[in-house]
Amino acid sequence: MQQEKWVRKIRAGDQAAFRQFYEAYAGPAIRTASAITRNREMAKDAVQETFIRVYRQIGSYNPTLPFDPWFYRILTNECLRLLKRESPLSTIETQENDPSLVEESFDQLTELYDIIQALDDTHRIPLILKYIKGFSEKEIADILGMNQNTVKSRLFKGRKRLKEQLEATREEDMS
């Protein structure tokens, strides 16, 4: 498998292999970081730091486990760290169970992307990981350090809220 070869070569310090790996992984990593941070500069910093860490710390990756969840755990943690630094209150933990904070922000939103981005981090980040990279519930649970059933329930609730909001918007347009 190509990815295993890259990991082996990067471990041995092969710069060309690292460049190939970057070309393959940068696109989805940038999309994920942009969607999570909602900020281009922050996304840039998060992706940059993630690749640097991967290069330097590839030795701490266990080759018997899937690589992508390891990579995206670093990326997601880095995005959350930067978000936390920017706004200490907007972390995935602090917004949990506080939907009232986000209800208001749904007002006037018409585009699905904006509605996704108005979700609380608890539901928004699992959705981003699922739809940008196509991760399974188990992989998302590994990345976010959560129970698989929690992820399942958050994905379900997230999609439900998106649908409800889209329908509400449509009804407003019809009236």
Add this chain to the structure above:
Amino acid sequence: MSKFDDRIKRELEQHTDVDVHELKDDIWNEINEELFEGSRTTMKRKKRWIPAILIAAAALVLAFTLQTDPGLALIKGIKDMFVPEKEIIQSIEGQDEPTEVHLNEGKDSEYIIYVDESRYKMIKGEDSDVITTIEPLPEKYPEVSMEIKQYPTDKPETLVKELEEKLKVDFPDLREVETVSEPVEGFWLHGLTESTWDGKVIDVYVISNGKDGSFVITENYFLEAAEGHGARFYHMLQSFEIIE
């Protein structure tokens, strides 16, 4: 995938598309600068050069003064050049963790290694030294240890073949031997008994002792602890330096 799923995916892709185009090359340039051409690389090299220079100086001094009392005092002095404790940043499960590590001398003062003494202790044995958890783990957990042993008359190339044959018995999925430059420069053998949480993992590094012999470093841990104990052993081993 339902139409709704497709729509979410499409929306996310469309709205982040421009960032991919605009940022990809910029990010690579920064990474390239940082890792391969920039200041951090220089610092890393410098850091690794310091012990190398000290060791070279130590070798010269030893060559002239080994048999004398002042000579023996000098040996102690050389070891004193390594700071007794320092803080390192280690990445555990993708998160940076500042850790205080303490200088430990190996058997007969043949090497030094910095040990995270908040979690591990070094036990000096007759033939080898073992770094293991301060408190023994409960019985259900497989062994967690890092053994460092010197083979003064066996070259790494010979030892690695013998070890490979031996390890294949307990680790049928033993991977092919690799040459690595991190955490130490030498040969690396990696095996796993099974893919369950308590599957035994073994990492063996075989490196030259700088003469006609080798050091063999054997790490034992289990699959679930790969990014915990496994990563911590990796970071400790990065500080390993042969004194003679």
